[in-house]
Amino acid sequence: MISEFDLIAKYFARPVSKADLGAGDDCALLRQTTGLQTAISTDMLVSGTHFFPDTDPEELGHKSLAVNLSDLAAMGAAPVAFTLAVAIPTSNEAWIAPFAKGILALADKHQCELIGGDTTRGPLNICITVFGQIPTGQAIRRDAAKVGDDIWVSGTLGDARLALAHMRKELILPENQFLQVLPRMQKPTPRVELGIALRNIAHAALDLSDGLLGDLTHILDASHAGASLNTDAIPISNILQQQDQVWRLQCTLGGGDDYELCFTAPPEKREQVLDAARQAGVPVTCIGKIEQQPGIRLSNAAGPLEHTGISSFDHFASLKK
C-alpha cells in the first residue's frame, strides 16, 4: 500500500508561484501586502451528508473546491491559494487520482495554488480552506444591504435541487432532462469573476448554498432589513419551468447547492451591475427589493404568496441523502 507521504508527493505536491512556500514544511507561507486583506473560508464535505458515497471522485474534487471558491466570489475576493485535508477509508489510488485531477483542474483555472494539507485514514471527509485577496475595505459583506436596494441573483436557480429530487425519487425527470440538470448539483461553477466585478457596485452579497429564502435571510438579519421578492422574476432553466409551481418554488426558494450569487445594489447602479455581469459572462436578474419591514414577502403576478412549508436547508435538520 502506498504511504501517506508518497501519496501526497505523487498527487498533490505542486510548485507554487504566488505563495512564498508551498506544501512540505510545517506551514506554507503567503506574502502580505499593505492595502490588501486576506479573505478566508473553510468548508467540510462529508460522505453521506453532502454527497452520495458513490459520487464520481473527479466531480467531487471539482465540487469540493468550487464551494470554497464560491465563498471567495461572494466577498469579491480573488483566489490565491488553498489547503486540502482529506480523510479516506483506505489509501486508494483509483479514487485519489481522479479526485486530485478534478480539484487541481479547477484550481488551475482560477490560479488558486495548493499550498498544504493533510491526508489521513477515516470515513470520507474533505475539508478545504481557501485564501483570496481583496483591496482593504472592498469586500462585499452580508451586513451592508440598504433599504431600496435591488436584489439580484446570477444564473438560474433550482436545478441542483431538481436533480436531487430526481435522485431521491421525489419526482421523475425524463433521462435527458436529468442529465442536463445533474451537473448543476455535481459540478457547480463558482462565480469568481462576477464577485470581483461587483466590487464597489454591490452593497451586500452571499452565495446560494442553502436555498434563496434561508440565505437571503442571512443578509437581511445582518443588515437589519426585510425584502420583497417577485417569484415570477426568479430565473429558472426551461427544465425547471416545466415543473408545477410547488416544485418551482421548492427548488428555487428552498433548494440549496446552486452556488449562484445573491447580491444587493442601489437602483442607480443597475447599468453597472449589468456591465459587471457582461464582463463576467454570466446573466444576472433583479428579483426584488430590500425594504425596512423585517421578513421576506413573496408575490407573483397573481398577488401575494404564502411561503409556508418551504424552508432552507440545515445540515442538522435534514440530511441530504
Next chain:
Amino acid sequence: MISEFDLIAKYFARPVSKADLGAGDDCALLRQTTGLQTAISTDMLVSGTHFFPDTDPEELGHKSLAVNLSDLAAMGAAPVAFTLAVAIPTSNEAWIAPFAKGILALADKHQCELIGGDTTRGPLNICITVFGQIPTGQAIRRDAAKVGDDIWVSGTLGDARLALAHMRKELILPENQFLQVLPRMQKPTPRVELGIALRNIAHAALDLSDGLLGDLTHILDASHAGASLNTDAIPISNILQQQDQVWRLQCTLGGGDDYELCFTAPPEKREQVLDAARQAGVPVTCIGKIEQQPGIRLSNAAGPLEHTGISSFDHFASLKK
C-alpha cells in the same frame, strides 16, 4: 434539536480584534502588512485514527488546536487566527460545550482568534487551519540545516507514546505513572514561545508528531544531509527512564505525539539557543549533529546502535488504536 446556526452562535461566535472580520460572513478577513508573511497549516483529526472515540471532549478541543499551533511554533510564527470545521454524528451540546471550552481556552492563551468554520453532520472529524505571522524571511524551515549544526529537542520525548502503550496494553504502568504521562498524549503543549525565540538562531526546525527518527528524516531529506544522534542524550522523563532500553528507544525514536520542537543551530549559537529556551521557559537538549553522510547514525556510551524495528508513524501504515 439545536440547529447548525444556533450551535455556531452559541458556542463559537466570538468577537475578533486582530482580524478585520470574524465568523458570520462568507469569508473572514485578515489585514495584510508588507514585510510580514502569513504562515498557514492545516491538520485533520479523525476519531479512531488520531484519538479514541471516548476521549474527553475538552482535552480533544485543546489537542486539536495544540497540534496546529505546534506547526506555527515549528516555523517560528506567532499565532493570529484559526478556522474550525467539525463533523459530529449528532448535534450534541453535551459534547460540543466542553469541546468548545477546551479549544477556546488554548486559543485565548495564545491570542489566536477563531475567525470562521463549518459544522456538519458526519463521523467525528475535526479540521483546523491556523494562521500565524512572521517577518518575511525569518521562518524556520526544514530545508536549511547545515552540516556541523547541533541537533536540539525541547522538553522530554516519549511520554505520549508510553501512555499509548499502556492504553493499548503493550505494557502496564503503575496507575500513578500512567496518570502522569497521559497528559503528554492528551493535552500537548505547543512550544509557541520557543519557536518565536528561535527566529534568526535556529537553521531548521519541525515539531515532533510522528517520532524523532521519521521527523528528523524530513529535515535531513529537505536539507540533503545526514545526522548522528547520541541516544543517551535524548531527554526523557523519570517515568520513561524506568522502562527497558527497547521501550525507551521505541517511545523516543519511534513514538509520535510529543509535539516538542526538534531544531538545528550552529555550535557558535549554543548560548543563544539556551537563552531562547530560558526566555520561553522550556528546557532544550543537544542530542546530535548534522553530518554530510545521508542517514541517521545512532550511538550511546556503549557504541553504535542498530535501529532496526523502529519506524516512524504513518497514518496509513499503522492505525493509532
